[in-house]
Amino acid sequence: MKINTIKEKLLRAVLLCERIAGKKESLPVLSCILIDAVKGISLRATNLEAGIEIHIPGEVKEKGVIAVPATILSQTIRSITGDTVALSSEEENLLVESRGTKTLIKAIPHSEFPAIPVSSTKKVISLPRESLMRGIQGVSYAASLSMIRPDLGSIYVTMKNGSIVFVATDSFRLAEKTVLEPGMKEGHDILVPLRHGNEITHLLERVEDERVGLSTDEAQLVLSSEGLHYVSRVVDATFPNYKEIVPKRFSTEATVLKNDLVEMLRKARVFSGNDQHVGFHIYPKKKICTAIARSNDVGEMSDSLDAALSGDDLDINFHIGYLAECLSSIESDSVVLSFAGPGKPLVIRGVSDQSFLYLVMPLNR
Amino acid sequence: MITNRELWQNALVQIELGTSEASFRTWFRNTDVSNRDGGTIHVAVPSKIVKEWLLEKHHKLILKALRSLDNTIRTVEYVVHRTAPSADRKQPRETPQQNASFDLQSLYIDKRDNLNPRYTFETFVVGPFNQLAHAAAKAVLERPGLAYNPLFIYGSTGHGKTHLIQAVGNYFKKSHANKKVLYVTSERFAIDYINAVRAGHANNFKDQYRQYDVLIMDDVQFIANTEKTQEELFHLFNALRDSNKQIVFSSDKHPVLLPGFEDRLKGRFSGGMIAEIPEPDVESRTAIIKAKLEQHGFSLPDDIIQYIAENVRGNIRELEGVLNMIVCKSQLKGKAISHADVRALIKHNVKPNKGISVEEVVRRIAQYYEIAEKSIYEKTRKKEVVKPRQIIMYMLREEFAVSYPSIGEKLGGRDHTTVIHSCEKIKEEMKSNNALEQEIDHIRALIHA
Numbered sequence: 001m002k003i004n005t006i007k008e009k010l011l012r013a014v015l016l017c018e019r020i021a022g023k024k025e026s027l028p029v030l031s032c033i034l035i036d037a038v039k040g041i042s043l044r045a046t047n048l049e050a051g052i053e054i055h056i057p058g059e060v061k062e063k064g065v066i067a068v069p070a071t072i073l074s075q076t077i078r079s080i081t082g083d084t085v086a087l088s089s090e091e092e093n094l095l096v097e098s099r100g101t102k103t104l105i106k107a108i109p110h111s112e113f114p115a116i117p118v119s120s121t122k123k124v125i126s127l128p129r130e131s132l133m134r135g136i137q138g139v140s141y142a143a144s145l146s147m148i149r150p151d152l153g154s155i156y157v158t159m160k161n162g163s164i165v166f167v168a169t170d171s172f173r174l175a176e177k178t179v180l181e182p183g184m185k186e187g188h189d190i191l192v193p194l195r196h197g198n199e200i201t202h203l204l205e206r207v208e209d210e211r212v213g214l215s216t217d218e219a220q221l222v223l224s225s226e227g228l229h230y231v232s233r234v235v236d237a238t239f240p241n242y243k244e245i246v247p248k249r250f251s252t253e254a255t256v257l258k259n260d261l262v263e264m265l266r267k268a269r270v271f272s273g274n275d276q277h278v279g280f281h282i283y284p285k286k287k288i289c290t291a292i293a294r295s296n297d298v299g300e301m302s303d304s305l306d307a308a309l310s311g312d313d314l315d316i317n318f319h320i321g322y323l324a325e326c327l328s329s330i331e332s333d334s335v336v337l338s339f340a341g342p343g344k345p346l347v348i349r350g351v352s353d354q355s356f357l358y359l360v361m362p363l364n365r
Numbered sequence: 366m367i368t369n370r371e372l373w374q375n376a377l378v379q380i381e382l383g384t385s386e387a388s389f390r391t392w393f394r395n396t397d398v399s400n401r402d403g404g405t406i407h408v409a410v411p412s413k414i415v416k417e418w419l420l421e422k423h424h425k426l427i428l429k430a431l432r433s434l435d436n437t438i439r440t441v442e443y444v445v446h447r448t449a450p451s452a453d454r455k456q457p458r459e460t461p462q463q464n465a466s467f468d469l470q471s472l473y474i475d476k477r478d479n480l481n482p483r484y485t486f487e488t489f490v491v492g493p494f495n496q497l498a499h500a501a502a503k504a505v506l507e508r509p510g511l512a513y514n515p516l517f518i519y520g521s522t523g524h525g526k527t528h529l530i531q532a533v534g535n536y537f538k539k540s541h542a543n544k545k546v547l548y549v550t551s552e553r554f555a556i557d558y559i560n561a562v563r564a565g566h567a568n569n570f571k572d573q574y575r576q577y578d579v580l581i582m583d584d585v586q587f588i589a590n591t592e593k594t595q596e597e598l599f600h601l602f603n604a605l606r607d608s609n610k611q612i613v614f615s616s617d618k619h620p621v622l623l624p625g626f627e628d629r630l631k632g633r634f635s636g637g638m639i640a641e642i643p644e645p646d647v648e649s650r651t652a653i654i655k656a657k658l659e660q661h662g663f664s665l666p667d668d669i670i671q672y673i674a675e676n677v678r679g680n681i682r683e684l685e686g687v688l689n690m691i692v693c694k695s696q697l698k699g700k701a702i703s704h705a706d707v708r709a710l711i712k713h714n715v716k717p718n719k720g721i722s723v724e725e726v727v728r729r730i731a732q733y734y735e736i737a738e739k740s741i742y743e744k745t746r747k748k749e750v751v752k753p754r755q756i757i758m759y760m761l762r763e764e765f766a767v768s769y770p771s772i773g774e775k776l777g778g779r780d781h782t783t784v785i786h787s788c789e790k791i792k793e794e795m796k797s798n799n800a801l802e803q804e805i806d807h808i809r810a811l812i813h814a
Contacts, residue, residue: 027391048391048414112388114418151473171466219445220413233412233445238482240472319464343465361465 001064002088003037005056007080007098013054014074016203016228017045020052021070029113032067035087035094044116045070050196051116055227067110068094076103118222118229124215125187127164129225131179132212133204135166136197138177138329138356143194144170155197156239159187167242168194173322173360174242175329180355190216191239196232203230246359247340247347252282252311254289254337255351258327261335264303265324268293271301272320277363279317282339284309293320314339317363318346326358369398372434373408379430384423392418399446400540404439406431407542409446416443444542479548480538484531490656492649495525498640502533502613505638509537509579510609513638515602518615520642521810523680526615529642530581533613537579544578551588558594570597575604581613585634589625599630612637622803645681650674653681654688661692669707677711678813687711721812723761723775729811730757742777755787760808762788 014033022030025047034044041058045051066089073094077085082099089095089107096103140155147153156167162184166177192200200223204212212225216234223230268278273295281290289307294300316339327335332350339346348358367375373396381389392415399409408427410416419427420443431438474481491499498520504512516533518526534546549557554574561570574580580601588594605612616623619641620634645653651674658664677687690710695702731738734753741754758776761767762784769788773779795802 025391026387028387030391046414049412051414112422114414115421117413117417169467169469171469172464174467219416231414236445238473238475240469241474242467242469242472244472245467245469322464345467359467361467364465 001037001066002062003041003058003060004084004086005041005058007083007085009056010085011077013043013056014077016054017043017052018070018074020047020050021045022047027112029067029108029110031069032108033070033073034067034110034113036065038063046114046116050232053116053118053229064089065110066094066107067113068105068107072105116231118231122215122217124213126211127214129204129210129212131181133201135164135177135179136201139166139168139175140194140197141325142170142173142175143168150235151191151237151239154191154193154235156189156191158189159184161186169242175326176357178355190221191235191237193235247344250338251341252314252339254282255308255334256305258330258333258335260305262327264291264305265320267301269320271295271298273297276320277317278320281315282309283313284311316342318360322360329356369401373398375434376430380426383426399444404437406438406441408441408443410443411446413445416445419443478546480531480534482535484528485535486532489528489532490653492645492652494645494649495642498529498642501638501640502529505611506533506536509611514606515612515614515637517620517634517639518642519617519619521617523682524642525681526642527583530583530613530615534579534581545576546579547577548581550583551585554582555588555591555594558597574601579611580605583615585614585616586618586623595627595630602633619803622800647674653684657685657688663692669704726761726812727757730808733808733811755791758784758787759791
């Protein structure tokens with residue numbers, strides 16, 4: 001194998017591949033990046049759950065395939081200062097040459113490197129990169145970090161007529177983001193494991209195309225954009241019919257400035273100690289809306305929030321993290337906190353923003 | 366006959382000898398046999414990448430290993446796990462313990478077939494009372510479409526009809542991945558039909574329902590008196606049955622006693638197998654309580670279980686409610702729950718046979734027969750009043766042990782011999798008339814409700 005290519009393109013591809021390549025695999029070739037220079041130049045990596053294939057521009061002088069450990073290759077390319085890089089195979093090694101530097105990397109037999117099934121028989125839908133990214137980022141923090149219950153450890157994506165809906169929940173809170181997409185056809189829904197969801201946003205941040213292609217079947221999804229194909233396993237589980245838990249009626253409502261809430265929660269975090277609890281006392285008739293946090297070690301704080309209030313009096317406690325995490329996904333300046341009463345979930349929305357819905361359960365006391 | 370799992374374990378031993386250790390660990394970790402369909406073995410693998418690899422590189426080895434164990438095996442197919450546990454099973458992060466969580470448990474309904482995966486045979490408690498229905502359902506699963514078609518399950522609310530028929534659907538779905546199952550309530554069916562007619566594509570509706578291999582319709586009694594919907598069901602039934610597709614119905618009454626149904630439909634309901642799920646007996650209730658407690662990961666002393674089983678009569682749903690209450694209470698108190706606590710908790714669920722007035726009995730039975738309450742007390746001897754009146758007398762005597770003279774006196778000053786005669790008559794008639802026996806059962810449930 002003998003190829004010449006642009007360093008920048010190569011580096012970008014290597015860095016993306018490195019993230020995907022297996023970390024602690026018993027098969028050494030799975031921690032490698034496969035450089036395939038048979039039909040054009042492409043780089044591949046997989047950890048068996050996900051896989052990536054990236055085509056890069058360059059000149060193929062001699063066809064061939066070689067596999068080298070991902071971390072070593074990325075370290076090498078990173079340190080190169082020249083604009084172009086020449087890669088060639090020398091016996092069982094990869095020789096990297098650029099502007100006077102020469103590096104020899106020991107290659108690994110690649111016969112056991114699996115094929116990455118990037119071509120799917122299913123129809124490819126074209127999606128705007130922005131909305132896909134915003135949708136996943138808007139809800140991913142609410143998914144459970146464990147895959148013990150696959151549906152809760154995943155992001156649920158549904159294609160509706162004219163919109164795409166992203167939902168995630170770890171059963172303590174739930175985030176739903178709707179991205180309008182005119183021309184979207186009703187399609188089937190997929191569950192993307194959180195880890196792959198985060199990987200997708202990371203990828204989307206690094207591609208330039210306006211639109212990306214997505215195709216899914218029961219077992220996997222394929223994301224494609226400008227010569228890049230990303231494949232990951234999807235979960236074939238049932239997502240709970242979450243609409244049922246959204247309260248229909250509310251007993252108390254408070255509209256506050258988002259920044260006030262953010263500041264209050266930041267302070268409350270300091271004073272709440274290990275518990276991370278914050279209590280709200282909302283008395284609409286007396287026009288009182290106070291947040292209280294205390295711990296025996298630090299002290300206590302009590303903030304009164306400027307708010308438009310209505311409904312019944314209410315004392316209710318929440319976990320600070322659960323409240324704070326959703327606020328960055330709300331684009332409007334004011335947020336509406338709609339309480340359904342003690343022990344019932346609180347609904348948070350941006351004022352005049354119907355695209356985002358957040359549900360959080362109070363503490364049990 | 367060895368099980369699929371054993372077969373695969375034995376095959377893996379041979380495969381391991383034929384590959385390197387690293388390669389074996391990488392490609393055969395988390396694999397299993399998902400099911401066997403004649404000579405075809407379906408091997409479940411964690412991802413599509415693994416699937417392609419096995420197909421390309423190890424297919425011969427796998428087939429050889431399997432065939433050496435069982436020479437009837439012809440082919441091997443690879444499927445990606447439906448919900449494969451990923452290789453890493455990270456412990457969930459510390460969750461704030463006092464935070465309440467959404468009750469999602471009841472919301473898992475697969476939109477493709479409306480089945481709730483919670484209802485399975487594993488969680489279905491079999492007792493003497495539902496043995497027949499359970500056996501019939503199992504027989505249906507062994508030879509779908511052929512054994513009993515349709516399978517008709519009936520019984521009062523909360524006796525486990527829905528659980529049983531959904532379990533049939535879930536089991537079928539699991540064992541025949543390529544077959545289509547649909548669970549639908551009769552109400553949903555009616556709404557779908559009306560919507561289809563309104564939108565002007567009734568034909569789509571027909572095609573849509575005819576594509577299923579197993580159709581499960583819950584609570585058929587709700588489409589009583591809907592002529593067109595019933596006609597549609599009739600045609601659907603014929604179409605499915607003719608192509609040996611399995612149909613399962615549930616209802617609260619025996620098909621013959623379903624009011625507001627056309628005879629031809631009733632006849633078809635009765636054409637397969639009819640199984641009743643009656644009220645659970647004490648032993649079954651004990652078993653159910655134990656099973657439910659296990660699901661909660663909770664335990665109670667035997668004497669308390671016995672006490673609940675004997676005293677909380679009525680349906681299983683109610684029993685579940687009582688148990689939830691007990692579990693919740695004991696978690697709140699943080700210590701074992703005593704006999705007295707249980708007694709206090711379930712006092713509202715214990716139904717004494719006394720404590721319901723004669724007037725109330727009359728009112729409910731009159732309502733059941735849709736006649737004026739006061740006509741019972743009058744001297745009228747119209748046929749439609751006489752029978753209910755006799756049944757009232759019988760019920761008062763049998764269920765509440767009211768004396769003959771006082772029954773007579775309360776029902777418009779009748780002689781006690783009239784009452785004795787009425788009771789005897791009903792008793793006698795029940796021996797030969799199944800329909801009457803059914804009616805009495807329903808009335809009994811109504812009075813104790």
